[in-house]
Amino acid sequence: MGRGIAGREVTGKKIIRVLLVSILLLFIITGSAYAVNIKPGEDAPDFILKSVEEKIFSLSDFKDKITVFIYWRPDQQRSHMALQDGQYIAETFNDRDVQVLGFIARHDNMDEILKIIKDSKVGFPVLKDSYRDVYSDYGIRVYPTTIIVDKYGKVAYSIPGHALTYKISLEAHLKYMLGEITGDELKEMMSPRKEKEDESVLKAERTYNLALKFTEAGLFDKAADAAQQSIEERQDNAKSYILLGSLMLQQEKADQAIENFTRALEIKPFSHNAKTGLGSSLLLKGDLDRAIEVLEDAAVANPYPAMTWFELGKAYELKGEKDKSLELYRKALGKMFKNKILSLSGSR
Numbered sequence: 001m002g003r004g005i006a007g008r009e010v011t012g013k014k015i016i017r018v019l020l021v022s023i024l025l026l027f028i029i030t031g032s033a034y035a036v037n038i039k040p041g042e043d044a045p046d047f048i049l050k051s052v053e054e055k056i057f058s059l060s061d062f063k064d065k066i067t068v069f070i071y072w073r074p075d076q077q078r079s080h081m082a083l084q085d086g087q088y089i090a091e092t093f094n095d096r097d098v099q100v101l102g103f104i105a106r107h108d109n110m111d112e113i114l115k116i117i118k119d120s121k122v123g124f125p126v127l128k129d130s131y132r133d134v135y136s137d138y139g140i141r142v143y144p145t146t147i148i149v150d151k152y153g154k155v156a157y158s159i160p161g162h163a164l165t166y167k168i169s170l171e172a173h174l175k176y177m178l179g180e181i182t183g184d185e186l187k188e189m190m191s192p193r194k195e196k197e198d199e200s201v202l203k204a205e206r207t208y209n210l211a212l213k214f215t216e217a218g219l220f221d222k223a224a225d226a227a228q229q230s231i232e233e234r235q236d237n238a239k240s241y242i243l244l245g246s247l248m249l250q251q252e253k254a255d256q257a258i259e260n261f262t263r264a265l266e267i268k269p270f271s272h273n274a275k276t277g278l279g280s281s282l283l284l285k286g287d288l289d290r291a292i293e294v295l296e297d298a299a300v301a302n303p304y305p306a307m308t309w310f311e312l313g314k315a316y317e318l319k320g321e322k323d324k325s326l327e328l329y330r331k332a333l334g335k336m337f338k339n340k341i342l343s344l345s346g347s348r
Contacts, residue, residue, distance in 0.1 A: 045134075070146050083122055089170055313329040
């Protein structure tokens with residue numbers, strides 16, 4: 001009889017996992033909105049922080065200057081690239097009233113951080129946001145995040161992640177704010193000439209759409225093959241990796257799922273879907289602490305948090321924190337019912 005109860009529990013968990021993976025696949029198909037919390041024209045909150053060299057800085061120290069914040073994390077390659085581009089900006093605008101600042105929240109391994117700063121040849125101050133005050137006050141939710149504050153202490157512009165256009169975008173907005181280019185010239189710099197898409201792009205998009213159709217039809221093996229083909233045709237498209245990762249997760253292939261979600265985050269660091277998928281994959285693999293870290297990051301300002309909350313609840317349950325897990329399960333189920341997401345279970 002005990003085995004029967006245990007069997008029903010395992011079956012129940014599998015059903016719930018299928019349902020939650022289906023939710024993730026729904027978000028992939030329908031897409032999701034993204035916006036930063038802090039808006040242009042708002043006052044930039046002041047701060048008083050120590051740098052990695054133990055010097056004290058505040059925003060008011062840079063009054064009458066344009067200040068560029070780069071909020072980064074040591075274990076992310078795209079953050080390192082943002083730092084290097086930040087150093088280029090610092091050198092390029094050195095005599096033009098522009099100050100670049102770096103910010104880090106986690107700094108338990110200072111030797112590693114100092115090595116990254118040295119290797120990236122960073123000469124601007126890097127501040128320790130030990131209590132995540134800047135992280136919360138400015139609505140940081142993506143690594144890296146770059147924010148430009150104007151000479152009057154107002155937030156002027158923000159850049160989530162580190163896209164290929166990162167340096168061009170940052171430089172263009174600084175030149176505009178300094179009065180070196182007009183609004184039309186800014187638009188021109190921000191809107192490079194559209195070139196005709198090559199055949200590989202078109203093939204990759206068609207194959208991705210085919211994978212979506214197979215997914216909606218429940219033909220998961222065919223969907224995985226099509227998603228893999230889409231990746232082979234164009235390797236810089238995050239959505240193909242997210243879809244394939246979700247399909248691997250659906251088949252409980254944790255290592256392959258982790259690989260695909262990780263690659264998606266390298267391309268698109270602010271993707272809630274990729275973060276949630278990675279957290280779910282780590283949970284499936286048994287890496288609870290890392291899963292919780294990733295899922296909590298994914299839950300911040302996530303417009304579709306049901307799956308994230310459920311997976312977090314599961315992680316805390318496995319850690320023995322029952323009250324925390326029940327709270328998260330309730331939030332997940334409430335959101336699922338509210339949005340009528342449970343109807344997905346009938347499509348399997």
